[in-house]
Amino acid sequence: MRILLVEDDDRIADPLAEDLRHQSHAVDIAYDGVAGWEFSQAASYDVILLDWMLPKLDGIQLCQRLRQSGCQAYILLLTAKDATGDKVLGLDAGADDYLVKPFEVDELTARLRALSRRQPIYQSVVLTHGEIELNPTTHSSTYAGIPLELTAKEYMLLEYFLQHPTQVISRTSLLDKLWEFDRISGEQTIKTHLTNLRRKFKQAGCQYDLIETVYGVGYRLRDVSQSR
Template identity: 65%
Template sequence: MRILLVEDDDRIAKPLAEDLRHQHHVVDVASDGIEGWHCTQAVAYDLILLDLMLPKLDGIALCQQLRSSQYKGFVLMLTALDTTTDKVMGLDAGADDYLVKPFELEELSARIRALSRRPVNLQKPHLRYGPLEINQTSHTVTYAGTVLNLTPKEYLILECFLGHPTQVFTRSMLLDKLWELEQISGENTIKTHITNLRQKLKAAGSNKATIQTVYGVGYRFVQDFE
């Protein structure tokens, strides 16, 4: 499953994300409600693990916003608030399940498996900028109708850029994106992937570089198609 963990406590988020990745899930982490919302607008998640007490936008408000935007995936709330009223609020906001902290990882895994057995109509979006398009259902990329033969790492990097086209990504940020696929790596690996992506875009007909180097910082996606 593709999972978004929205949790502001690193002491919980890091080991939880690591455990889920060991179970072969693809996991992204957001540290506040606003960041979590932006992630959901860029990537189609099968499941969102959502802390209730979050900075900037709390879990109840984020869950309501997700359901109002027609998010069809699963939402499992994780919170230290265990009163009946709190649980009812979470479920009424659109959560599918509710797990009280502290919890055992085995119980969380069992609840995720139970949710995955439920039928769901998850509409995965396309990311499109000019003639460049990512189909997040089939994980295919086309440029002006030409299919780009990308490696899994190249695909994830391009998906990251298209999902946040105005953001500058450092090499370390992109390494974090690839962590679940390659734990031992270096920043030169990112440089190689960027070079390969540029070459493949150019071979497909792109006249201008669509991945721009921001010297001393990192890279950003340039929406300049001609």
């Protein structure tokens, strides 16, 4: 699963994220509520692990904003508040589950498995651009109806481009948004993933580069209306 962890205490956030990554989850970390909101707008997540007491924007406010914006991710609140009234407040704000600190990672991962078995509550918006379709709910993508077999990073790159179809996206932005937890990957790794993504489009029948290089700036999706 792709997980956003919003937690201001790095003594909790960093080891928890590492544990989840060892379980093959992709994890981004935001250390305050505003950063959590920005991450949620830049990518689609399956689950958001959300601390209650956050700087800039607290967890309840962020949870409400996420639901008002149509966020489809499951939200699991992580907090030391254990009163029944606090739990009711969190669930009424839009959270799907509630876990009291301190907690064992085994219990958290069990709750993640339980959430993954639920029927999705929110309708997912299929992202399209020309012949490309990407469905965040099923984590599938096609070109001209032909399934694309993408790695996790290739999928994340394509999703990010489709969420910003008219923008030139800098290499720094790609590193910040998609390699937040692995900065040592560097620009060469981005180029490798983009090369593989372009190759898979061509294998599906695309006759031109759908992802253009804007030299000295970054990358963007090609205007398909000018490619016919």
